[in-house]
Amino acid sequence: MAKLLRILSGFGLVLLGILGLILPIMPGWVFLIPGLVILADYFPPIRRLLNWAKRKFEQQTGRMRDNSKTPQ
Numbered sequence: 328m329a330k331l332l333r334i335l336s337g338f339g340l341v342l343l344g345i346l347g348l349i350l351p352i353m354p355g356w357v358f359l360i361p362g363l364v365i366l367a368d369y370f371p372p373i374r375r376l377l378n379w380a381k382r383k384f385e386q387q388t389g390r391m392r393d394n395s396k397t398p399q
Contacts, residue, residue, distance in 0.1 A: 330369075337365035 344359025367374040 333365055334369055337362045337369075340365065 340362025347355025
């Protein structure tokens with residue numbers, strides 16, 4: 328029962344996130360990211376997507392750190 332509630336809450340957050348991306352009233356990423364994190368525990372394709380996004384984020388922040396260390 329708890330697993331079903333977690334999956335349903337994950338899908339609910341993803342749907343709210345998609346609506347938030349479409350509607351200018353609310354920020355969609357605030358709901359979309361937690362929903363995907365919850366669903367990643369149960370769906371391997373979503374887990375792969377989050378791992379890919381995490382790697383990309385780490386690459387970008389690493390580049391920003393490297394650029395901030397170079398003297399101008």
